[in-house]
Amino acid sequence: MAKxxxxxxxxxxxxPTQTPLWQKVEGTVKQVISAYGYNEIRMPIVESxxxxxxxxxxxxxxxxxxxxxxxxxxxxxxxxxxxxxxxCVRAGIENGLLYNQEQRLWYMGPMFRHERxxxxxxxxxxxxxxxxxxxxxxxxxxELIMMTARLWRELGINDHVRLELNxxxxxxxxxxxxxxxxxxxxxxxxxxxxxxxxxxxTNPLRVLDTKNPAIxxxxxxxxxxxxxxxxxxxxxxxxxxxxxxxxxxxxxxxERLVRGLDYYNRTVFEWITDSLGAQGTVCGGGRYDGLVEQxxxxxxxxxxxxxxxxxxxxxxxxxxxxxxxRSVDVYVVTAGEGTLTAGMLLAEKLRxxxxxxRIMSNFGGGNFKKQFKRADNVGAAIALVLGENEIAQNTVxxxxxxxxxxxxxxxxxxxxxxxxxx
Ligand code: ATP
Ligand code: MG
Numbered sequence: 001m002a003k004x005x006x007x008x009x010x011x012x013x014x015x016p017t018q019t020p021l022w023q024k025v026e027g028t029v030k031q032v033i034s035a036y037g038y039n040e041i042r043m044p045i046v047e048s049x050x051x052x053x054x055x056x057x058x059x060x061x062x063x064x065x066x067x068x069x070x071x072x073x074x075x076x077x078x079x080x081x082x083x084x085x086x087x088c089v090r091a092g093i094e095n096g097l098l099y100n101q102e103q104r105l106w107y108m109g110p111m112f113r114h115e116r117x118x119x120x121x122x123x124x125x126x127x128x129x130x131x132x133x134x135x136x137x138x139x140x141x142x143e144l145i146m147m148t149a150r151l152w153r154e155l156g157i158n159d160h161v162r163l164e165l166n167x168x169x170x171x172x173x174x175x176x177x178x179x180x181x182x183x184x185x186x187x188x189x190x191x192x193x194x195x196x197x198x199x200x201x202t203n204p205l206r207v208l209d210t211k212n213p214a215i216x217x218x219x220x221x222x223x224x225x226x227x228x229x230x231x232x233x234x235x236x237x238x239x240x241x242x243x244x245x246x247x248x249x250x251x252x253x254x255e256r257l258v259r260g261l262d263y264y265n266r267t268v269f270e271w272i273t274d275s276l277g278a279q280g281t282v283c284g285g286g287r288y289d290g291l292v293e294q295x296x297x298x299x300x301x302x303x304x305x306x307x308x309x310x311x312x313x314x315x316x317x318x319x320x321x322x323x324x325x326r327s328v329d330v331y332v333v334t335a336g337e338g339t340l341t342a343g344m345l346l347a348e349k350l351r352x353x354x355x356x357x358r359i360m361s362n363f364g365g366g367n368f369k370k371q372f373k374r375a376d377n378v379g380a381a382i383a384l385v386l387g388e389n390e391i392a393q394n395t396v397x398x399x400x401x402x403x404x405x406x407x408x409x410x411x412x413x414x415x416x417x418x419x420x421x422x
Contacts, residue, residue: 008123008124009117009123010114010115010117010122010123010124011122011123011124012122012124018313020324020325020327021313021316021317021322021324022309022313023324024324024325025155025309025312025313025316026108026128026309028151028154028155029108029128029151030108031154032147032150032151032154033106033128033130033147035150036104036143036147037104038104038105038106038130039103039104039105039106040105040106040107040108041088041091041092041105041106041107042107042109043081043084043087043088043090043091043107044081044087045080045081045109045110045112046078046079046080046081047078047079047081047086047087047090048076048077048078048079049067049069049077049078049079050077051079051086051087051090051295052067052079052081052082052083052086054294054295055085055086055089055090055263055291055294055295056082056083056086056262056263057203057262057263059199059202059203059206059262060203060206060262062082062083062113065114066082066113066114066115067079067080067082067112067113067114068080068082068112068113068114068123080112081111081112082111082112082113083111083127083129083306084107084109084111084127084129084131084306085129085131085263085288085291085304085306086291086295088105088107088129088131088304089131089291089292089295089297089302090295092105092133092292092297093292093295093296093297097133098133098134098292098297098298098300099297099298099300100134100298101133101134102132102133102134102135103131103132103133103134104130104132105130105131105132105133106128106129106130106131107128107129108126108127108128108129108309109126109127110124110125110126111124111125111126111127112124113125118278118279119276119277119279119314120276120277120278120279120280120308120310120311120314121279122310125308125309125310126308126309126310127306127307127308127309128306128307128309129304129305129306129307130144130147130285130304130305130306131302131303131304132144132302132303132304133292133300133301133302134300134301135301135303136289136301137236137239137240137266137267137287137301137303138236138237138239138240138243138267139239139243140303141240141267141287141303142240142243142244142247144285144303144304144305145163145244145249145251145269146247146249148271148283148305148307149163149247149249152271155312155316155321156316156319156321157273157312157315157316157319157321160273160274160275160315160319161271161272161273161282161283161315162250162251162252162271162272162273162274163249163250163251163252163269163270163271163272164251164252164253164254164257164269164270164271164272165240165241165244165251165252165253165254165257165267165268165269166225166253166254166255166256166257166258166267166268166269167226167229167233167234167236167237167240167266167267167268168205168225168258168259168264168265168266168268168286169225169228169229169230169233169234169265169266170230170232170233170265170266171265171290172230173228173229173230173233174205174225174228174265176228177205177223177225177227177228178204178205180223180228181204181205181207181208181222181223182200182201182204184221184222184223185200185204185207185222186200188218191214191215191217191218192207192215193210193212193215195210195212196210196212196215203262205225205258206258207219208222208256208258209256209257209258219256224255225255225258226255233265233266236266236267237266237267240267241253251269257269257270259284259286263288263290263291263294264286264287264288265286265287265288265289265290266286266287266289267286267287267303268284268285268286268287269284269285269286269305270283270284270285271283271284271307273311273315275315275318275319276311276314276315276318279311281308281311282307282308282311282312282315283305283306283307283308284305284306284307285303285304285305285306286303286304286305287301287302287303288302288303288304289301289302326378326379326380326381327358327378327379328358328359328360328378328379328380329357329358329359329380329381329382329418329421329422330347330350330357330358330359330360330380330381330382330383330384330418330421331359331360331361331362331371331374331375331378331380331382331383331384331401332344332346332347332359332360332361332362332383332384332386333362333368333371333372333375333383333384333385333386334361334362334371334385334386334387335367335368335371335385335386335387336387336388336391337388338388338391339386339387339388339391340361340363342386342391343361343362343384343386344361346384346386346396346411346414347359347361349415350414350415350418353415354415354418354419354422356422357418357421357422360375360378360380362374362375368385371383372399372401375401376401380401381400381401381402381421382398382399382400382401382418382421383398383399383401384396384397384398384399384414385397385398385399385406390408394410394411394412395408395409395410395411396408396409396411396414398414398417
């Protein structure tokens with residue numbers, strides 16, 4: 001036998017048993033986002049490597065060690081997108097969507113990061129991203145958070161996620177804080193690990209979200225970013241908090257929340273669950289007012305978030321919110337000369353009348369017992385049974401597969417009876 005070829009580590013198939021839950025999550029996300037008047041944008045999966053280096057920052061986990069980068073046949077360096085914001089901004093600038101106008105956009109699709117695969121962390125994963133351009137907030141920052149809160153309610157996970165919020169201020173304020181933080185870290189060189197030492201001069205804020213307990217301990221006395229916030233950012237943040245209070249959305253201000261990518265300023269937030277172990281961040285976002293200009297456009301206020309669909313699906317499974325509508329409503333059972341054709345034609349007619357109804361035909365024959373077993377396996381609620389007698393009389397037997405009762409009726413009347421199932 002030929003050797004089997006397997007999927008790439010960390011890149012998963014989504015199997016037919018799993019897709020119904022995925023479709024439910026994706027459908028709910030789309031419905032909630034459109035309720036706010038946002039429009040979908042679709043970008044390529046591959047971009048020029050420069051884009052991510054410039055947007056995300058050279059000294060970030062993503063660019064330093066997680067990107068799938070390769071040379072195209074003509075020698076250009078390309079990268080499988082590790083996130084969507086950079087591509088979205090690139091597309092916005094290139095197509096003239098951002099200058100002097102507002103855009104409320106969303107996208108959904110696969111992202112690629114070369115990380116160590118584990119529960120909730122994969123090499124191909126899927127994000128929904130929402131990005132708003134041309135509005136400086138904090139009203140729109142609050143709207144994005146309300147949108148996510150609504151989504152958690154719709155998915156039935158709202159009691160199991162909490163919101164952490166922070167303001168990381170203007171670039172200027174951060175530069176001043178950076179100097180103070182480096183000075184502090186320099187006094188604790190003996191405690192810092194390799195990662196922290198490497199980052200302290202290039203990206204010292206990242207040291208703040210270290211997982212190393214010894215460093216966490218010394219950080220208790222580190223200078224606080226909030227003490228360096230510029231008055232405008234402070235006011236912006238107060239405005240956001242007031243809007244969230246008015247909307248009844250609970251949050252916790254986490255002064256150590258800085259997010260992993262370089263482009264953020266002012267608002268940053270994360271929705272976190274404690275039900276998935278270490279990979280608990282289901283959604284993260286914030287403001288990135290400098291990015292459009294940094295990528296060659298005119299300065300444009302920008303804010304957005306991205307959520308990981310695998311983690312949402314895992315959370316719904318963990319909370320047993322994963323009951324999804326069965327994929328077949330009606331199963332057509334046939335037995336006897338000419339009944340298969342008649343059954344298929346009846347199914348076609350019903351699909352004309354009730355496009356929402358899912359009808360599956362039995363193929364490959366089999367006795368009634370076998371056919372009812374198949375109907376049961378696919379979760380059908382009703383079986384339509386056609387034998388030679390029924391065809392001769394233009395009738396059909398309608399069998400309730402759960403209750404067991406069965407009635408015989410004219411074929412023309414079936415649609416009205418089945419309409420109740422949708
Ligand atoms: P983490 O701290 O978990 O590595 P991150 O800060 O790198 O997350 P973002 O770049 O903000 O994540 O991406 C937004 C969301 O995408 C995350 O909150 C998470 O839900 C999801 N996500 C990120 N990386 C992965 C991955 N490798 N596998 C699955 N989901 C991911
Ligand atoms: Mg990460």
